[in-house]
Amino acid sequence: MSYIKLDLQYFSQEKTEKATDKKKQDTRKKGQVAKSTDVNTAFILLVVFLFLWMFGGTLGEKLFAVFTHTFQEYMLMELTEQSVPELFMELIYESVVVVLPILLVSMIAGIFSSYIQVGPLFAPEAIKMKLSKIDPIQGAKRIFSVRALVELVKSLLKIALVGTVVFTILWLNLDKVLVLSQKSIGDGFAQIATLAAIMGIAVALLLLVLAVPDYLYQRYDHAKQIKMSKQDVKDERKNMEGDPRIKGKRRQKQMEMAMQRMMQEVPNADVVITNPTHFAVALKYDGEKMAAPVIVAKGVDFVAQKIKGIAKDNNVITVENRPLARALYAQTEIGDVVPEDLFKAVAEVLAYVYRLKNKEV
Structure with missing residues (x-):
């Protein structure tokens, strides 16, 4: 009889039931949602390289103007206690003009890619300091887990495919690369920038395609992680029925x-x-x-x-x-x-x- 009782208790604790709506809402409030970082990475790369493809010439001219101004004027300036702060602020401003558009585009792309995956979500609890996050035992379990193995396989696959794409693009443009030494600095720089943009867009599209099955896997894995046992479902139903507000x-x-x-x-x-x-x-x-x-x-x-x-x-x-x-x-x-x-x-x-x-x- 004791064996039968233990078996029944084991099966009642086994997580075989799909998560209820309340469990999904509770985990969502904690920031535990099905989300693929590969989707974010691929989408950000794609948007940034498309932005550089369209506006890279303008940004390159601004960057070239910063270098010209620096070497023609700043290098000849007398360094004093008054001129150094002014020089420093001017360089910061000119650098921000070049870098800020790229950062803004990256931020918008990151927010949008997260939004299309999980919708509007603000979960302060997800960034709270928890000692369990630095627990070495739990860390070791995460390292030697099925998820870690899947991530390793994904990384190796991405490295191989990205290397193949980059090699293919360089091979197709090998004649242009070989004559770079015969071109002026400006033309060579423009040619390298064009090749870099093409490779970036191609790699981003590849990663975006690879991110789709990863997102589906993350949804499956998340649903598996939040599964409930029959006892959990019963307890939740009792708590909900006993809640005076409900x-x-x-x-x-x-x-x-x-x-x-x-x-x-x-x-x-x-x-x-x-x-x-x-x-x-x-x-x-x-x-x-x-x-x-x-x-x-x-x-x-x-x-x-x-x-x-x-x-x-x-x-x-x-x-x-x-x-x-x-x-x-x-x-x-x-x-x-x-x-x-x-x-x-x-x-x-x-x-x-x-x-x-x-x-x-």
């Missing part, structure tokens, strides 16, 4: 739905018996289908006023009978038939209603 919201929703259904029945009622200000009870009677009149709606105060308003809008007759309205409200629920001790009083009201309807006809 209970309150569920109860409020049920009351709203019941109120809506009740109000939808008022236009079909034969009569609404009122207090007249505090109570309202709507009755329906079909002699061919019902043995006795049925309560289709009832309410007190605000709900009573709403029932009377709907009855008025739908030409349902309202009859004032204080003792009968109170008795019906106290002794019956929605869907109940009229109690036997109130048959006579209700029959009189219905007879009065039918007489009015016949007169109207």
Whole structure:
């Protein structure tokens, strides 16, 4: 018996169930999402090299102007306590003009590539300092894990493919490379920049293609990591059902739905018996289908006023009978038939209603 108990306990703790919506939300708040860094890297590289392909000439001219200005003017300046800070600030400004557009493009590409993978997400808990992150035992487990093996295989594959792509591009442009020594510095620099941009775009496209299966694997691995055991699912359901806020919201929703259904029945009622200000009870009677009149709606105060308003809008007759309205409200629920001790009083009201309807006809 003890062995059977241990086996059952083992299977109840085995993580075989898909994560619930609540578990997914909780892990998302912690920053644990399915995300491929390869997608970010490839997309950033592609956007940056495309940017350099289109605007590299302008940036190159600015960079060339910085070098020209530096060697023609700054090298001849007298270095003093006043000139050094000014020189330093001018160099920083001119360097920022060249570098800042590339950094901005990289930042936008990185944000966009993350957004298309995980959507809008701000998880401060993911950057909190945790001692478990520097635990050597856990680190060793991560190094000698299936994930680490997959990452190694991916890296080797990427190195081989990237090397092949770069070699192919250089081989196809070998004649241009061999005549670089015969060109001017400007033309040679432009030729090298063009080749570098072509290789960068080609490598980025290759990495982007390789990132697609990696992203799919990350989603699979993430779903596997957050799987729950049957006991976890049961505990979560108990906690949710025991949460007063969730209970309150569920109860409020049920009351709203019941109120809506009740109000939808008022236009079909034969009569609404009122207090007249505090109570309202709507009755329906079909002699061919019902043995006795049925309560289709009832309410007190605000709900009573709403029932009377709907009855008025739908030409349902309202009859004032204080003792009968109170008795019906106290002794019956929605869907109940009229109690036997109130048959006579209700029959009189219905007879009065039918007489009015016949007169109207």
